[in-house]
Every structure is written in C-alpha cells, then in structure tokens.
Amino acid sequence: MLEFLFQSTTLGAIVVLLVLHLFYSSFSSQEKKTEPPGPKPLPLLGNLLQVDLKRLDNSLFDLSKKYGPVFTIYLGLQKVVVLAGYRTVKQALVNHAEEFGDRAVTPIFYDFNKGHGILFSNGDSWKEMRRFALTTIKDFGMGKRISEGIIIEECRCLTEEFKQYEGKAFDNTQAICYAASNIMSAIMFGKRFEYKDPVFQAMVEKDHETIRLTGSAPILIYNLFPCLGHFLKTWRDLMKNVEENREDTKIIIADLKETLNPEMCRCFVDAFLTRKLNLEESEIKDSHYHDDNLVNSVTNLFAAGTDTTANTLQWCLVFMAKYPYIQDQVQEELTRVVGSRQVRVEDRKNLPYTDAVIHESQRLANIVPMAVPHKISRDVTFQGYFIKEGTTVFPLLTSVLYDESEWETPHTFNPSHFLDEEGKFVRRDAFMPFSAGRRVCLGLSLARMELFLFFTSLLQRFRFTPPPGVSEDELDLTPVVGFTLSPPAYELCAVSRQ
Template structure:
C-alpha cells in the first residue's frame, strides 16, 4: 500500500464532502463530547477511581509527558492516590501505584487483573497469537507449554549454568579485543544474552559476527525502543493515525523480517525433526503437535502461527531485557568505583581466580545486592505491560468495569518511599542487613508479579549473576580517558524499556 497515495485519497475525499456532511460530522462530534462529559461527571456516583479532569477528546494527554509517562503517572498518584483514572483520548485507564496496591491487584486479585490489554500495536505484532500479547485459551496453553518446555531445557538448572559460563568466555574474548581502550559494550552484551535464549529456542548459539544474527538482535532492540515512542503511544489511542506514522511502518518492517527469519529456522528444524531427540523449544512444539495429530486429539492452539509468535516473543523478551539490565550493572559500577572495589574485593576473597558458579551466590551477598540494586534503580520496564480486568470488580472500594485497561506502575513500586530508604539513589544496602547478609525485599518487583510475571525470571537472574560476576573477576571498568565518573549519564533512553544512553567504558584486564 502506498502511504502517500492513501493520504492524497483521504484529502481528496475530505475536500469533496458536501456542506451537509460536514454539518452532520459536527453534530456527531458534539454528541460525543456531550456523552463523554456526562460519563466523566458520573464517576463519583459510581464510586469509580478518582483522577484529573479530562479535556474533550484529548482526555488527560495535556497533563502528562508521553516521553516519560511513568513519571507523570507517579506524580499524579501522589495527588489522587494509589488507584486513579486517566484518559488517553477517549481510552480509560486505571493506574495502580505503590507496592502494596500493585501486589494486592496482581497477586491477591490475580484473576480479576490477569488479562492482557492487547493495544493496537500489540495486535499488529501478534494477531492474538503467542504468549505475551494474547488472552484466553491461547495464552493459557502457550504459557503452560512454554513454562514446561523452558524447565525441560534447563531454565534455572545446571544445564543453563554450563551454557551461560560458556557464553561468558566468548563475551570475555570480545572485551579483551579492545585491549583496555574505550568501547560501547551494548552489542557484545546483547549478542551474549541473546545466545542463551537462542540455544533454548533454536538449539544452537550464533557467532557474534553472523550478519543474520546481528540483524535479528538489532531489530528487536530498535523495535523495543520504537514501541515506547510517543507516536506509537498516540497510535494506541488514535488508531486512525497509523498511515501517517513512520515509527509504525518501521515497526511493521521489523515484524515482517522477524517472521521471515523465524520461518526459515523453523523450516530447517522441521526437515531434521526427530521426535525421539528433542533439541530445542521448536522441536518440542512440533513434537507435541505431531503427537496430538496422531492421537486425533483436537487442540487448536498447536499451529504454526502460535509457534512463530511464541518464539519471537520469548527470544525478544529473553535477550533484550537481560542485556539491558547487564548494561545498567556495568554503567553503575563504572560510575561508582568504590562499589566496584567492594564487589571485586568480595569476589577475590570468596572465589579467587576459579570460575564463579551459581552456588557461590549465597557467599557473595554484596555482589548479589549490587545486581539487585542495579535492577531496581534502572527500572527497565517502568509500567509493566498493560493489563485488563477480566470481570467487574470492586478494588479498594472502587468499582472497576470488565475490560478496563490497567497500568501496574512498577516505577512506583521500585521507587516506593515507604519501602526503600533512599529510592532515588544507588544504594546496595537496600538488600543487606546490618551484618552484611543479603536480604530479599518484597517490593523488588522488576519482573512484575502474578499470572503475567516474566516467564524467564529464574533464567534472567542466573544470567545476570554469572555474567556480572565473571566480568568483574576479569576486568576493571573505568570511564573513557578524559571522562570523569560524575560525567557518566544515567538518564535513560525511553522506549518500551528504559535503556542506558549510549556509553563507552574501558575494560582493563585484572589478570
């Protein structure tokens, strides 16, 4: 479809409209405004959550910053309370703020708040298939299958540890090639974390120089940035804007490329499939599908579309978020060298020069605390992925209708002043008791919670610990020459996730 010709056609149609048609449109707009205002005015009578007064058609768009929506909503929660309503255009959204409220909704009322809000862009991504952006039987069956299969392939177990340690060595070799000179570590880190999930999904790792692998990883990274852009947020509110948005067209190109690449890998694996020797997630899915067909058991969920989109979902989620978190870890310890000193002292004292292992974590409380604090302060998924109520519910005294979009504001959990002693500063002591032992904090919720919590949390936690500890054993990280620690910028690049600004560092060998 030609975008420019589409625009021309619509403009031609507009100018050819008759005066009577324009009057009819004006009357309809006035009716919409009338109904909209009466609906908003009835909030108090229905005991719906409070919120700022919306403007006609625009809702509360003029009262928030779409470039840092999570912060705007966090600020509004201080005025309107932990459960409040905002309107994005005519779209009503209930925001949940603060640890206690988010936990109560996602864990204690998991059924009511457990559906996914499939926004226009999410539907464009998956067409209701896969795991992350689906509901109903599709989501239940695909999530159940994914959890079982990921565990079968060692998620959180010794087999994953061996695979991660092997990848640590490849990553170390990449860092060593710079010989202590300044470089941006983003791509190397992304390739390393992507290879862990690739081994589970496809049964193999990729060379960092593989151009197809590089393109696949970079497309996912760019798509995550674009998905959180202001123009895509506006598209979700006003879908008719789609033809005019460059970011939407760029996202759809990336989606098409991802589908093409996944189908190519799928074709290769189908040709060599041996149900007696399951090599990866795709093999497990194909074998399940084959067994159901042979048993003549009807299960409509095991089809190629669900397989393709599930693989795309898991690959993107399992690579970008873990890689982004590891980048933040390195940026923080480079900016705060005294903290890096303490991590390396602990590693030298407890582990020495041998290979760090997952079992060492219990004896490395400070290292573990630094990783947790990096995740907390980085807050890479600030609004989680939008939820939707599955039925009418009364929550904290407020009436919330079935199908209402819900934002569990993770920013407000990870920065909750009633839960964290210094929520806006980098402070590993948040996770240490007076004796220096690691302590778990209930308000540590970077993976969300409840039915829609991150599928790969245990794998991500293992990756972060092993990659971070391995690198800190072998390298001293410093700012580039001429740059001070204070000059390192920890202001995030805002997308669907919060990434560090592009930064350089020096990885100086400690061997």
C-alpha cells in the same frame, strides 16, 4: 375526550421520562463516586496535555501523589486505571490475580501477534502457551546445570570479545545483546550464533529497534488513534522490522522441522513440533499447537529474554563505572570468595554484597517502568473503587521500585537495601522488576542466573571505567526511553585485571 386522553398520555410519558432521568442521573452519580478519581479530561484529548509521553511513568507517578494509589487517567478516549505503590500493585496482581490478570492488547500489540503467542494474548490459547513454555524452558535447564554450562560458555565468549579492545573505550551494547540472545537461541533453536554472523546481527538489531520504537511517542499516539498507522513512518518501520524477523524465524523453524526427531528433543521448537505432531496423530481438533502460535511464541521469548537481560547487564556496568567504590567492594568479595576460578551459581550464597549490587542495579534501572499493560477480566471493586470489565490497567512498577515507604533511599544507588546489619543478603518484598501475579516474567529464574554469571564473570576479569576525559560524576544516568529504559549510549573502558 380524545384530546384529554392525549394530554394525559403525554403528561404521563413526561413524568415517566423525568423519573427515569432522575434515576439514571442518581445511578450515574453514585457510580461515578465509586470510580477511581483522576484529573478532569478534555474532549478527545483526555489528559494527554497533562502528561509527558516521553516519560509517561514519571508523569503518572507524580499524579499518584495527588490522586492516590488508584486513579483514572484518559489517554485520548482510552480510559486507564493506574495502580501506584507496592502495596496496591501487589494487592491487585497477587491478591486479585484473576481480575487483574488479562493482557491489554493495544493496537500495536495486536499488529505484532494477532492474538497469538504468549506476551500479547489472552484466554485458553495464552494459558496453554504459557504452561507449555514454562514446562519446556524448565526441561531445557532453567535453573539447572545445563543452563549454567551454556551461560558460562557464553561468558567466555563475551569476555574474549571485551578483551579485543585492550582497555580502550568501546560501546558494549552489541556484544552484550549478542551474548544474551545466544542464551535464548540455545533454548529456542538448540544452537548459538557467532557474534559476526550477519543474519544473527540483523535479528538482534531489529529486535532492539522494535522494543525502542514500541515505546516511542508516535506509537503511543498510534495506540490512541489506530487510523493514523499507515501515515506514521515509525509504525511502518516498526512493522517492517517485525515482519522481517518473523520471516527469519520461520526459516530457522523450517530447518529444524526437516531434521526433527521426536525421540531426541533438541530445543523449544522441537518440543512444540513434537507436541503438534502427536496431537495431529491423535486427531485432536481445535489445538492451540499451530504455526502462528509457534512463530509468535518464539519471537516473544527471544525478544523479551534478550532485551531485559542485556539491558540490565548494561546498567550494571554503567553503575560500576559511576560508583567505583562499589565496584571495589564487589571485586574484593569475588577475589576473597572465588579467586580466579569460574564463578558458579552455587557461589551466590557466599557473595551477598555482589548479589545485593545486582539487585540494586535492577531496582534503580527500572527497565520496564509500567510493566506490560493489564486488563480487567471482570467487574471488580478494588480498594473501594468500581473498575469495569475490559478497563486497561497500568501497574506502575516505577512507583513500586521507588516507593518511599519501602526503600530507605529510593532514588540513590544503595546496595544496603538488600543487606542486613551483618552484611547478609535479604530479600525485599517490594523488589518487583519482573512484575508479579499471573503475568510475572516466565523466564525469571533464567534471567537471574544469566545476570549473576555474566556480571561476576566480567567483574572478575575487568575493571570498568568511564572513557578518557570523562569523570564518574559526569556519567549521566538519564535513560534512553523506549518500551524499556536503556542506559545512555556510553563507551566504557574494560581494563583487564589479569
């Protein structure tokens, strides 16, 4: 009897297990069918052998042509959903802004900020810091005449720097970085630095190097296998740069704190310190206004605001040297409409061709090809596919800016992309170099103003040509790959037009 009961119980257990197995297999199969497709991954390596880590965006763009606008790839053990094409990226970032709006904080991003600041944070802290930054930067003239005055003064300093070379070939990278950095410094710290200031030079150079190294293959590998960090020289160099710049920033903040007058706000740091002081006096607990958020917000904005603007302006000048007939048309329009006086922001509406050239430079340069990675904030079904909460998402901006269904000649420098038949400037929905949705670049208006004023001021005063012995056709546009895409390290001639 006992034996019979034992056998019956065992048989019943086996039946139950089989039913559960069949149910689970059926459920897993069904779930798998609804997940985005993608190439079959290898154990541990995932799809690493199927992509080029030096130009990951191009590899993913190629894969999208096979697997569609929403597909899955495994970078090692990390599952990533890639969004490709204008319509898909817009639908995700704008129409599903909440679900696709979190930041994927990779190991290196966490090393940078420990979850503080603006760029690499989530939740209530991110919301409050972004809201504060938007309001404060706007108060300090983003899109207003005070910013225009600061930028125009920096244009003068930059043109004087270029004049020193008397038309001889030189590398303009540093001077342009210093000019862009000074705009951010004026907003963050209420002052500008001389280009020859060694502390300023070191800060800018370390920021530039940090952004380059962040996109390097060793750091991509580190993000997949964080245990390798201390064994990688690139990681050690990167963290050394970050820590040194953090200390330099703390020193500047300390100096501003000593002379703080809550009744006379000079800059972003003053505004933050004043808000912090007011909250402390009100005895409000759990405030997001603490030193870690201040230091990391400042370093985030300073680095991002410098690199993107400087990078794009460098690309603009390389394109002008590469395509002299386009440069001719820009300078003809500037001479006809503005003459020799200083260009102002209000002139933009009367300079449609020049505006189109700047926009086309941004499009073709594609300096942030994969945006900054996003993360799914909650389970979502998108274009018929199930994407689980916490999944990393790459909005592939390369596929947006080079979308063949949106741009007539996506791989060619063509200002007509932004001009109608009458030569008037037209906006294009697929122009998305600043990303979109909740994580769109918060300095977008300031960046547009800087690019317009810097570019027009330089084109008014100089003609840009390749160095002696190099023809326009020989100018290679293959970018230098980092976290952003920089133009090749060419020396250009800035020949005075006056």
